[in-house]
Amino acid sequence: QVQLVESGGGLVKPGGSLRLSCLASGFTFGDFFMSWIRQAPGKGLEWVSYISSGGSTIYYADSVKGRFTISRDNANNSLHLQMNSLRAEDTAVYYCARDYGYFELWGRGTLVAVSS
Protein backbone atom coordinates (compact mmCIF):
# COMPACT_ATOMS: atom_id res chain seq x y z
CA GLN A 1 0.00 0.00 0.00
CA VAL A 2 0.93 3.65 -0.26
CA GLN A 3 3.10 4.51 2.72
CA LEU A 4 6.11 6.29 4.13
CA VAL A 5 8.23 4.73 6.87
CA GLU A 6 10.81 6.74 8.78
CA SER A 7 13.82 5.31 10.57
CA GLY A 8 17.10 6.38 12.12
CA GLY A 9 15.92 8.21 15.20
CA GLY A 10 17.46 7.75 18.61
CA LEU A 11 19.25 9.36 21.53
CA VAL A 12 22.21 11.58 20.70
CA LYS A 13 24.34 13.99 22.70
CA PRO A 14 24.33 17.73 22.01
CA GLY A 15 26.67 18.48 19.13
CA GLY A 16 26.22 15.00 17.72
CA SER A 17 24.88 13.82 14.38
CA LEU A 18 22.11 11.58 13.16
CA ARG A 19 20.83 10.53 9.74
CA LEU A 20 17.12 9.94 9.26
CA SER A 21 15.65 7.96 6.39
CA CYS A 22 12.19 7.70 4.91
CA LEU A 23 11.32 4.74 2.70
CA ALA A 24 8.44 5.18 0.29
CA SER A 25 6.34 2.41 -1.16
CA GLY A 26 3.18 1.98 -3.22
CA PHE A 27 3.70 5.01 -5.45
CA THR A 28 6.23 6.52 -7.87
CA PHE A 29 8.43 8.30 -5.33
CA GLY A 30 10.37 10.28 -7.93
CA ASP A 31 7.22 12.10 -9.06
CA PHE A 32 6.68 13.85 -5.73
CA PHE A 33 8.08 16.78 -3.78
CA MET A 34 8.90 15.79 -0.21
CA SER A 35 9.37 17.50 3.14
CA TRP A 36 10.42 16.81 6.69
CA ILE A 37 8.24 18.14 9.48
CA ARG A 38 8.94 17.83 13.19
CA GLN A 39 6.99 17.98 16.42
CA ALA A 40 8.63 18.58 19.78
CA PRO A 41 7.10 16.63 22.68
CA GLY A 42 3.71 18.11 23.56
CA LYS A 43 4.15 20.90 21.02
CA GLY A 44 2.91 21.85 17.57
CA LEU A 45 4.19 21.12 14.09
CA GLU A 46 7.20 22.76 12.46
CA TRP A 47 8.18 22.41 8.80
CA VAL A 48 11.90 21.61 8.57
CA SER A 49 12.98 21.08 4.96
CA TYR A 50 11.73 20.63 1.38
CA ILE A 51 13.19 18.89 -1.66
CA SER A 52 11.87 18.90 -5.20
CA SER A 53 11.08 15.70 -7.07
CA GLY A 54 14.46 15.56 -8.81
CA GLY A 55 16.38 16.88 -5.84
CA SER A 56 17.61 20.07 -7.50
CA THR A 57 15.61 22.50 -5.35
CA ILE A 58 16.03 22.47 -1.59
CA TYR A 59 14.87 24.74 1.20
CA TYR A 60 15.30 24.75 4.96
CA ALA A 61 13.68 26.41 7.94
CA ASP A 62 15.94 29.05 9.48
CA SER A 63 16.12 26.98 12.68
CA VAL A 64 18.05 24.18 10.93
CA LYS A 65 19.79 25.96 8.06
CA GLY A 66 23.49 25.17 7.94
CA ARG A 67 23.11 22.15 10.23
CA PHE A 68 20.67 19.84 8.41
CA THR A 69 20.92 18.47 4.86
CA ILE A 70 18.04 16.93 2.97
CA SER A 71 18.62 14.51 0.10
CA ARG A 72 16.82 11.82 -1.84
CA ASP A 73 17.58 8.66 -3.78
CA ASN A 74 14.79 8.14 -6.29
CA ALA A 75 16.25 4.84 -7.49
CA ASN A 76 15.78 3.45 -4.00
CA ASN A 77 12.61 5.35 -3.09
CA SER A 78 14.23 7.01 -0.11
CA LEU A 79 14.44 10.43 1.48
CA HIS A 80 17.12 11.40 4.00
CA LEU A 81 17.83 14.07 6.56
CA GLN A 82 21.42 14.44 7.76
CA MET A 83 21.35 16.29 11.08
CA ASN A 84 24.60 17.72 12.45
CA SER A 85 25.43 19.93 15.44
CA LEU A 86 22.28 18.75 17.17
CA ARG A 87 20.82 20.81 20.00
CA ALA A 88 18.38 20.03 22.79
CA GLU A 89 15.74 22.03 20.93
CA ASP A 90 15.96 19.60 17.99
CA THR A 91 14.34 16.94 20.16
CA ALA A 92 11.17 15.94 18.34
CA VAL A 93 9.33 13.35 16.33
CA TYR A 94 10.42 13.79 12.72
CA TYR A 95 7.91 13.04 9.98
CA CYS A 96 8.45 12.77 6.26
CA ALA A 97 5.54 13.78 4.06
CA ARG A 98 4.50 14.19 0.45
CA ASP A 99 4.47 17.89 -0.23
CA TYR A 100 1.91 19.69 -2.35
CA GLY A 101 2.40 22.75 -0.20
CA TYR A 102 0.03 20.90 2.06
CA PHE A 103 1.03 17.45 3.28
CA GLU A 104 -1.28 14.73 2.09
CA LEU A 105 0.67 11.61 3.06
CA TRP A 106 2.65 11.30 6.28
CA GLY A 107 4.86 8.64 7.78
CA ARG A 108 4.43 7.58 11.40
CA GLY A 109 7.52 9.47 12.49
CA THR A 110 10.81 8.71 14.21
CA LEU A 111 11.84 10.16 17.57
CA VAL A 112 15.06 12.11 17.92
CA ALA A 113 16.15 12.91 21.47
CA VAL A 114 19.11 15.21 22.06
CA SER A 115 20.37 15.00 25.62
CA SER A 116 23.57 14.60 27.56
Next chain:
Amino acid sequence: EIVMTQSPATLSVSPGKRATLSCRASQSVSSSLAWYQQKPGQAPRLLIYGASTRATGIPARFSGSGSGTEFTLTINSLQSEDFAVYYCQQYNAWPPSWTFGQGTKVEIK
Protein backbone atom coordinates in the same frame (compact mmCIF):
# COMPACT_ATOMS: atom_id res chain seq x y z
CA GLU B 1 7.38 34.54 8.36
CA ILE B 2 3.60 34.18 8.22
CA VAL B 3 2.26 33.55 11.72
CA MET B 4 -0.83 31.37 12.06
CA THR B 5 -2.99 31.86 15.15
CA GLN B 6 -5.69 29.37 16.11
CA SER B 7 -8.54 29.90 18.52
CA PRO B 8 -9.65 28.72 20.91
CA ALA B 9 -6.81 26.65 22.35
CA THR B 10 -9.34 24.15 23.72
CA LEU B 11 -12.94 23.60 22.68
CA SER B 12 -15.31 21.51 24.78
CA VAL B 13 -18.16 20.09 22.73
CA SER B 14 -20.80 17.46 23.36
CA PRO B 15 -21.03 14.51 20.95
CA GLY B 16 -23.51 15.25 18.18
CA LYS B 17 -22.98 19.00 18.38
CA ARG B 18 -21.10 21.34 16.09
CA ALA B 19 -17.52 22.53 16.58
CA THR B 20 -16.22 25.72 14.98
CA LEU B 21 -12.46 26.29 14.93
CA SER B 22 -10.75 29.49 13.78
CA CYS B 23 -7.41 30.18 12.17
CA ARG B 24 -5.99 33.60 11.39
CA ALA B 25 -2.96 34.41 9.24
CA SER B 26 -0.72 37.42 9.93
CA GLN B 27 -0.91 38.30 6.22
CA SER B 28 -2.99 37.07 3.33
CA VAL B 29 -2.42 33.47 2.27
CA SER B 30 -5.17 33.56 -0.36
CA SER B 31 -6.78 30.09 -0.23
CA SER B 32 -3.51 28.25 0.48
CA LEU B 33 -4.71 26.88 3.79
CA ALA B 34 -4.88 23.29 5.02
CA TRP B 35 -6.37 21.66 8.12
CA TYR B 36 -5.10 18.52 9.84
CA GLN B 37 -6.38 16.26 12.58
CA GLN B 38 -3.96 14.61 15.00
CA LYS B 39 -4.74 11.98 17.61
CA PRO B 40 -2.31 11.01 20.40
CA GLY B 41 0.61 8.95 19.15
CA GLN B 42 -0.40 9.35 15.52
CA ALA B 43 0.79 11.39 12.59
CA PRO B 44 -1.38 14.29 11.45
CA ARG B 45 -4.04 13.49 8.86
CA LEU B 46 -4.94 15.93 6.11
CA LEU B 47 -8.59 17.00 6.28
CA ILE B 48 -8.90 20.09 4.10
CA TYR B 49 -6.72 21.83 1.53
CA GLY B 50 -7.30 24.90 -0.60
CA ALA B 51 -9.23 26.25 2.39
CA SER B 52 -12.36 24.28 1.53
CA THR B 53 -11.59 21.08 -0.41
CA ARG B 54 -11.94 17.89 1.57
CA ALA B 55 -9.10 15.41 1.21
CA THR B 56 -9.78 11.89 -0.03
CA GLY B 57 -11.87 9.87 2.37
CA ILE B 58 -12.74 12.75 4.71
CA PRO B 59 -16.39 12.68 5.83
CA ALA B 60 -18.73 15.46 4.70
CA ARG B 61 -19.27 16.60 8.31
CA PHE B 62 -15.87 18.34 8.01
CA SER B 63 -15.99 21.61 6.11
CA GLY B 64 -13.60 24.50 5.64
CA SER B 65 -14.18 28.09 4.67
CA GLY B 66 -12.45 31.44 4.40
CA SER B 67 -9.77 33.17 2.37
CA GLY B 68 -7.14 35.82 2.87
CA THR B 69 -6.46 35.91 6.60
CA GLU B 70 -9.53 34.37 8.24
CA PHE B 71 -10.40 30.69 8.07
CA THR B 72 -12.83 28.32 9.77
CA LEU B 73 -13.04 24.57 10.18
CA THR B 74 -16.51 23.32 11.04
CA ILE B 75 -17.21 19.83 12.27
CA ASN B 76 -20.92 19.01 12.25
CA SER B 77 -22.44 16.34 14.47
CA LEU B 78 -19.23 15.49 16.34
CA GLN B 79 -18.46 11.79 16.53
CA SER B 80 -16.34 10.14 19.22
CA GLU B 81 -13.47 9.71 16.77
CA ASP B 82 -13.38 13.48 16.08
CA PHE B 83 -12.01 14.41 19.50
CA ALA B 84 -8.42 15.32 18.68
CA VAL B 85 -6.10 18.25 18.07
CA TYR B 86 -6.59 20.25 14.87
CA TYR B 87 -3.92 22.31 13.12
CA CYS B 88 -4.14 24.82 10.33
CA GLN B 89 -1.20 25.37 7.97
CA GLN B 90 -0.47 27.98 5.32
CA TYR B 91 1.39 27.14 2.12
CA ASN B 92 1.18 30.43 0.28
CA ALA B 93 4.73 31.59 0.93
CA TRP B 94 7.43 30.89 -1.66
CA PRO B 95 10.21 29.89 -1.25
CA PRO B 96 8.63 27.37 1.10
CA SER B 97 8.26 28.61 4.62
CA TRP B 98 5.23 26.62 5.53
CA THR B 99 3.86 27.46 8.97
CA PHE B 100 1.33 25.84 11.26
CA GLY B 101 -0.99 27.19 13.89
CA GLN B 102 -0.43 26.10 17.46
CA GLY B 103 -3.45 23.78 17.41
CA THR B 104 -6.95 23.57 18.86
CA LYS B 105 -7.81 20.64 21.07
CA VAL B 106 -11.41 19.47 20.70
CA GLU B 107 -12.43 17.63 23.85
CA ILE B 108 -15.55 15.94 25.07
CA LYS B 109 -17.83 18.15 27.13
